[in-house]
Amino acid sequence: MSIQARRERERAERERAIVAAARELAESEGWDAVTTRRLAAEIEYSQPVLYSHFKGKGAIMAAVAVEGCGDLAAELAAARAAATDPRQAVADMARAYVAFAERRPALYDAIFNLPVDLPFASKDAPVELARAFAELAETLRPVAGGDDLEAFTETFWSGLHGLVTLMRNGRLRRADHERRLAILVDRFTR
Amino acid sequence: MSIQARRERERAERERAIVAAARELAESEGWDAVTTRRLAAEIEYSQPVLYSHFKGKGAIMAAVAVEGCGDLAAELAAARAAATDPRQAVADMARAYVAFAERRPALYDAIFNLPVDLPFASKDAPVELARAFAELAETLRPVAGGDDLEAFTETFWSGLHGLVTLMRNGRLRRADHERRLAILVDRFTR
DNA sequence: GCAGATTGGCTAGCGGTGCTAGACTGCGAG
DNA sequence: CTCGCAGTCTAGCACCGCTAGCCAATCTGC
Structure with a gap:
């Protein structure tokens, strides 16, 4: 079960990264600059990944x-x-x-x-x-x-x-x- | 100069119509529903007409x-x-x-x-x-x-x-x- | 009265948005 | 070794605000 544990850990880490990226981007350039594409680029994943963590931009x-x-x-x-x-x-x-x-x-x-x-x-x-x-x-x-x-x-x-x-x-x-x-x-x- | 007067009157009337449409639409369906396309349809003109009256949606x-x-x-x-x-x-x-x-x-x-x-x-x-x-x-x-x-x-x-x-x-x-x-x-x- | 300039509206389209369907890939289980 | 399934990606939808450029109708000067 250790592999699955690692997976979940990584997933949690990625979720944390999304929120952090959104926050930093919003603080440095305003909420208008926080788009799902930009966010995806920031965490170096594709856009749809965001939606596997959050229901939508609002949830982020x-x-x-x-x-x-x-x-x-x-x-x-x-x-x-x-x-x-x-x-x-x-x-x-x-x-x-x-x-x-x-x-x-x-x-x-x-x-x-x-x-x-x-x-x-x-x-x-x-x-x-x-x-x-x-x-x-x-x-x-x-x-x-x-x-x-x-x-x-x-x-x-x-x-x-x-x-x-x-x-x-x-x-x-x-x-x-x-x-x-x-x-x-x-x-x-x- | 009467023709020009009529023109200006019509133009003013149309401007009034734009603002009225924006207001009514916003009050009945919220500002999210107020799009330039929707507004244009409401006043029965094409979209670019809005921009001959106002600098942009914000101005409206x-x-x-x-x-x-x-x-x-x-x-x-x-x-x-x-x-x-x-x-x-x-x-x-x-x-x-x-x-x-x-x-x-x-x-x-x-x-x-x-x-x-x-x-x-x-x-x-x-x-x-x-x-x-x-x-x-x-x-x-x-x-x-x-x-x-x-x-x-x-x-x-x-x-x-x-x-x-x-x-x-x-x-x-x-x-x-x-x-x-x-x-x-x-x-x-x- | 007619050619040319000007005005004013339109169609079409650009670059962007949030979000998603469906293909693909690589891993774990049998 | 193969199959099934997660997980990820590419591509695209429908929409946004806004604008370039065409085209017809009008006004102007001869």
Whole structure:
């Protein structure tokens, strides 16, 4: 059974390579550059091989999104751990969130913007996403007041998400970014 | 010169028809269904005609977005006019905003989500957009406190936008929508 | 009134997309 | 040693946004 084991190992490795290639290509040249042909060339296999691993391009993007979610969760956790004052923690977390979105726009898009069918707000949402959400929620707990923590977190998160996406699409003047972020944090922590 | 006048009139009418067709098609079947071929068939002309009116598909979408912006501005104005209490006005406006996004998702996408190069936060932004923004700003003026009104408006707007987009993409549980909206309004009006 | 220039629409096609049918090849089992 | 089956590839489908170049209808100047 060792041969079959090797096969499966190689197959898993190849799957990992596909996701990695998609992620790198998206981060360096944007999602428009991520085509199935290009991806196939990158992993040095033919196009149809992709479809023996994933249902379609969307599924590959979803895999990238899940991975990226893990990264986001890690960065949020780091920001939370570094802060001492609860209010400051919220500000730092917000800053970390925005920084992530700015630094890795393609990854952020995969997670939140692109129409990639991932189960999100449900039981079988990927654990990475749940972790990211939990980091946010824990940071916000001290300032949630009487509001339902989950809804409160989602609302604050929406604020961050709105700031990030509207600014990146040129819908908001970049110059006032800091000011807007400060207003959002202030209004949710006072 | 009457013949030329008729020509220009017909040409303008055809341009209007293109935008209308794009809008209707997008609203009924989504932007994916809006292809140049389909659009051409809809207006009963050949494909290249579209390019004698618009630089490309993006420009057509931009035209739809500008039109939609006018609609949004009108609905926000109506909501503001109907309210008496300043705090209630903010809540009503928020509700109107969300309702617009829910009722006409394709239009909302054209305005805010799709990578359509429109000048937004600049001098030559379309007047329709400026109107919509001004409606928001005027409603928020009484509750902005010491914050810069423009930045404050943008921040609140981002909150609404985040709620709308995250919910529509399935990133937020629909059930808690009202609760989240209430939290957002509350935090920005207290 | 007629030849020539110009306009405006069309057909056809280019290079790309996501995805798949069907041929082929090389390995493991009998 | 042969057969059957996985696994991979080539080739191609239907579609996309966009454009070159033809062709007919119209306007212009003689």
